[in-house]
Amino acid sequence: MSTATTTRIALVTGASRGLGRNTALKLAERGVDVILTFKANEAEAQATVRDIEVLGRKAVALQLDVGDSAQFAAFADRVRRVLATTWHREQFDHLVNNAGTGAHASFAETTEAQFDELMRAHLKGTFFLTQALLPLIADGGRIVNTSSGLARFTFPGYAAYAAMKGGVEVLTRYLAKELASRGITVNTVAPGAVETDFGGGAVRDNAELNAQIAGVTALGRVGRPDDIGSAVASLLSDGNHWITGQRIEVSGGMML
Numbered sequence: 001m002s003t004a005t006t007t008r009i010a011l012v013t014g015a016s017r018g019l020g021r022n023t024a025l026k027l028a029e030r031g032v033d034v035i036l037t038f039k040a041n042e043a044e045a046q047a048t049v050r051d052i053e054v055l056g057r058k059a060v061a062l063q064l065d066v067g068d069s070a071q072f073a074a075f076a077d078r079v080r081r082v083l084a085t086t087w088h089r090e091q092f093d094h095l096v097n098n099a100g101t102g103a104h105a106s107f108a109e110t111t112e113a114q115f116d117e118l119m120r121a122h123l124k125g126t127f128f129l130t131q132a133l134l135p136l137i138a139d140g141g142r143i144v145n146t147s148s149g150l151a152r153f154t155f156p157g158y159a160a161y162a163a164m165k166g167g168v169e170v171l172t173r174y175l176a177k178e179l180a181s182r183g184i185t186v187n188t189v190a191p192g193a194v195e196t197d198f199g200g201g202a203v204r205d206n207a208e209l210n211a212q213i214a215g216v217t218a219l220g221r222v223g224r225p226d227d228i229g230s231a232v233a234s235l236l237s238d239g240n241h242w243i244t245g246q247r248i249e250v251s252g253g254m255m256l
Contacts, residue, residue: 007058009092010236011035011079011133013066014099016045018196019146022229023096024048028057030233035082035092037064037099060086066099066125067117072132079136091138094236097126097145097168107159115160122164127171140183142236145172147190147247153255165190169247176245185244189232192251194223218253227252 010027014020015036024034025048034052038045038061045061052059060082064075083089101121103114126145137143147169150162169188176186193213195204203210203222214221231250234240 007033009033009087010094010096011092012096012098013037016041016048019225019228020098021048022225023098023232025051026229026233028052028055030237033058035079036061039065058086066129067121069124069128072129076132076136091136093138093141095130095133095137095143096232097130103161104157106157110160118160118164123167126168137184143175143184143186144232144235145188147188149190149192149249149251149254151190173245187235187243188247190247190249191228192223192254194225194228196225216255218256223252
């Protein structure tokens with residue numbers, strides 16, 4: 001089903017705050033409608049919906065815990081109903097697998113519970129949510145998975161988190177190969193350090209850490225949410241249909 005002459009619709013997970021929210025707003029600025037997910041804070045999600053509507057686009061917020069794959073079949077059914085009632089469509093165009101969680105612990109002190117939580121949210125969640133939504137993604141659509149600069153460079157305390165993101169990057173290449181017959185492109189965006197509340201907001205709020213990261217970044221500062229949201233929106237724009245299976249680091253040249 002081609003959607004070239006209709007409004008594009010993107011589904012962005014974890015879009016009630018942080019990078020997901022910014023991505024949703026940047027997409028709306030480019031004329032894309034949004035289905036966004038939130039884990040617990042519906043008020044934040046509805047605020048994002050209102051901000052998208054101010055930009056002249058449609059948006060719907062749906063609850064989803066990407067770390068609980070048992071929810072995915074029912075979630076796909078809700079997406080199907082929302083598409084029918086809000087857009088009179090059977091499919092959407094873009095999937096942005098953004099939602100996740102963080103954990104900071106040395107390798108020696110990482111618990112199995114921490115490891116499993118990261119695995120469910122980042123790797124298993126991305127794998128099986130994409131699988132559940134695949135019938136609802138239009139041929140010629142796009143998928144963007146979220147990795148991290150930490151899958152390339154290393155900082156102590158992120159071994160488990162980075163391992164999951166490395167898995168996401170490998171999965172991206174396999175999806176790009178297997179979904180190519182439907183014209184669906186699949187890429188990874190890997191942010192560097194960004195000033196958000198992720199990880200307790202340390203990069204944003206700790207001036208010493210912020211300066212340290214800026215000092216090892218070619219462009220001389222820490223990333224901002226707009227840097228990442230704009231990159232994802234650009235990747236989903238019409239001119240980038242020939243990019244697939246790629247890891248695109250959006251870090252300002254961190255740790256080159």
